[in-house]
Amino acid sequence: MRTAYSVETVRTAERELMARLPEGALMQRAAAGLAAACADVLGRVYGSRVVLLVGSGDNGGDALYAGARLARRGAGVTALLLAPERTHAGGLAALRGAGGNTVTGGDGFLGTAQELIGRADLVVDGIVGIGGKGGLRPDAATLAGFAAGSRAVVVAVDLPSGVEADTGEVLGPAVHADLTVTFGTHKPGLLIDPAREYAGSVRLVDIGLDLPERAELEALQHADVAARLPAPGAESDKYRRGVVGIAAGSARYPGAAVLAVSGALRGGAGAVRYVGPAADAVISRFPETLVSDLGPARAGRVQAWVVGPGAGDDASAVAEVLEAEVPVLVDADGLRLADRATVRGRTAPTLLTPHAGEAAALLGVSRESVEGARLASVRELAARYGATVLLKGSTTLIADPGGGVVRVNPTGTAWLATAGSGDVLSGLAGSLLASGLSASDAGSVGAYLHGLAGRFAADGAPVGAHDVAEAVRDAWRDVMG
Ligand SMILES: NC(=O)C1=CN([C@@H]2O[C@H](COP(=O)(O)OP(=O)(O)OC[C@H]3O[C@@H](n4cnc5c(N)ncnc54)[C@H](O)[C@@H]3O)[C@@H](O)[C@H]2O)[C@@H](O)CC1
Numbered sequence: 001m002r003t004a005y006s007v008e009t010v011r012t013a014e015r016e017l018m019a020r021l022p023e024g025a026l027m028q029r030a031a032a033g034l035a036a037a038c039a040d041v042l043g044r045v046y047g048s049r050v051v052l053l054v055g056s057g058d059n060g061g062d063a064l065y066a067g068a069r070l071a072r073r074g075a076g077v078t079a080l081l082l083a084p085e086r087t088h089a090g091g092l093a094a095l096r097g098a099g100g101n102t103v104t105g106g107d108g109f110l111g112t113a114q115e116l117i118g119r120a121d122l123v124v125d126g127i128v129g130i131g132g133k134g135g136l137r138p139d140a141a142t143l144a145g146f147a148a149g150s151r152a153v154v155v156a157v158d159l160p161s162g163v164e165a166d167t168g169e170v171l172g173p174a175v176h177a178d179l180t181v182t183f184g185t186h187k188p189g190l191l192i193d194p195a196r197e198y199a200g201s202v203r204l205v206d207i208g209l210d211l212p213e214r215a216e217l218e219a220l221q222h223a224d225v226a227a228r229l230p231a232p233g234a235e236s237d238k239y240r241r242g243v244v245g246i247a248a249g250s251a252r253y254p255g256a257a258v259l260a261v262s263g264a265l266r267g268g269a270g271a272v273r274y275v276g277p278a279a280d281a282v283i284s285r286f287p288e289t290l291v292s293d294l295g296p297a298r299a300g301r302v303q304a305w306v307v308g309p310g311a312g313d314d315a316s317a318v319a320e321v322l323e324a325e326v327p328v329l330v331d332a333d334g335l336r337l338a339d340r341a342t343v344r345g346r347t348a349p350t351l352l353t354p355h356a357g358e359a360a361a362l363l364g365v366s367r368e369s370v371e372g373a374r375l376a377s378v379r380e381l382a383a384r385y386g387a388t389v390l391l392k393g394s395t396t397l398i399a400d401p402g403g404g405v406v407r408v409n410p411t412g413t414a415w416l417a418t419a420g421s422g423d424v425l426s427g428l429a430g431s432l433l434a435s436g437l438s439a440s441d442a443g444s445v446g447a448y449l450h451g452l453a454g455r456f457a458a459d460g461a462p463v464g465a466h467d468v469a470e471a472v473r474d475a476w477r478d479v480m481g
């Protein structure tokens with residue numbers, strides 16, 4: 001499991017560790033890891049041109065000490081000091097002692113900075129780290145712009161300056177990094193869009209922090225998914241493996257039913273039962289499906305329901321499904337049609353799977369505000385509905401209603417932004433629910449396999465949703481390794 005911790009938790013862990021270590025030891029660990037990453041990026045350190053963007057806090061201190069290490073190995077290092085009178089004193093002395101240069105504010109500062117950054121091989125962003133609040137201030141924002149426009153590789157120290165560490169929000173100008181070297185633990189913002197996109201690839205440097213068991217955010221890895229995937233035993237029959245019911249599709253959108261079933265067939269349930277007006281389309285594509293033209297309440301036993309994809313305005317199917325005392329996944333049109341009080345009153349688990357636009361409609365806010373504040377949005381929806389919520393997107397998030405750790409899916413790919421891809425996910429996650437996974441596991445394991453399948457199916461070229469469904473088995477095998 002990859003985990004991320006809030007700034008408050010990091011600060012507490014740092015204090016405890018610093019009390020046991022000689023002064024400055026922690027910063028030296030950070031600087032050593034940072035310098036090593038910079039050296040890797042540069043390839044050849046000797047003779048390279050390095051520019052440090054240095055703010056007023058310890059983040060700038062890290063950059064200065066790392067710069068000193070690079071200077072000792074023969075790099076030409078210049079530090080641009082954004083707050084000269086508050087620059088980390090020890091770091092500054094180390095850099096100067098190693099032969100590095102400094103440029104301080106005043107007339108001509110930005111012009112000089114532009115020239116230096118324009119010629120640099122590497123720009124190290126030590127403007128602000130976990131102590132930052134709000135977007136970058138004007139001079140810092142200008143330097144970030146120069147770095148973005150240069151051919152230099154940009155390495156961010158701990159976080160790309162200007163992004164919100166705890167939420168992944170980006171409230172103003174921020175540094176766009178190629179690589180972020182983060183210390184002690186990932187911060188939530190490094191895993192959640194939009195901030196994640198500013199971080200580039202992320203390298204974690206262990207500085208020995210002792211972190212609590214419960215993280216703020218966690219991302220499943222292959223082994224975590226493998227441990228949760230259902231496996232048929234010798235005694236299994238189709239009913240013991242779970243039957244997933246799909247109440248989806250309409251005369252207008254029969255394809256949504258077919259795609260949801262295609263996902264469900266690859267999710268581990270022993271059988272897929274379909275109810276709705278698209279039975280002919282479903283059967284002709286997937287003859288193994290059990291179909292019924294009675295409503296969900298009379299369709300026969302299932303261990304979990306999926307309702308909503310392509311449902312149009314059929315509120316009755318949604319209401320019937322929500323009455324069932326088995327886990328229910330509500331997606332797409334079903335989200336609009338589901339009564340909030342009914343969802344809240346359910347005793348069996350409910351998993352809602354909106355994309356940002358659907359989440360915005362449920363919360364009564366704009367799509368942009370959901371996309372800009374994904375973590376707060378998923379938590380708010382989970383609390384309002386008393387349900388587990390999977391908020392789809394480039395960084396899909398899964399939150400349980402009682403608060404607690406939020407999951408983020410690490411396998412997403414932009415190729416999944418294709419029509420019908422969400423229908424496949426709802427069938428897949430519903431199938432996992434029917435196999436006995438909790439709502440949070442079904443959502444996060446489903447999203448993981450779906451993302452991986454999207455990558456395999458795309459392999460650098462556009463995909464259709466049915467390609468993704470077909471590649472779920474490759475993803476499953478890959479995970480089981
Ligand atoms: N505390 C520790 O033990 C360690 C801290 N480390 C580094 O220290 C950093 C945290 O240091 P600090 O607490 O000094 O905080 P930062 O260096 O992150 O930033 C605080 C300073 O930045 C200014 N600032 C805040 N928001 C700004 C904005 N939007 N634009 C421009 N300036 C802004 C503040 O006035 C303040 O002086 C970490 O991110 C990490 O890089 C590492 O050395 C590892 C050890």
Ligand SMILES: [K+]
Nearest residue numbers: 128157159161
């Ligand atoms: K930074």
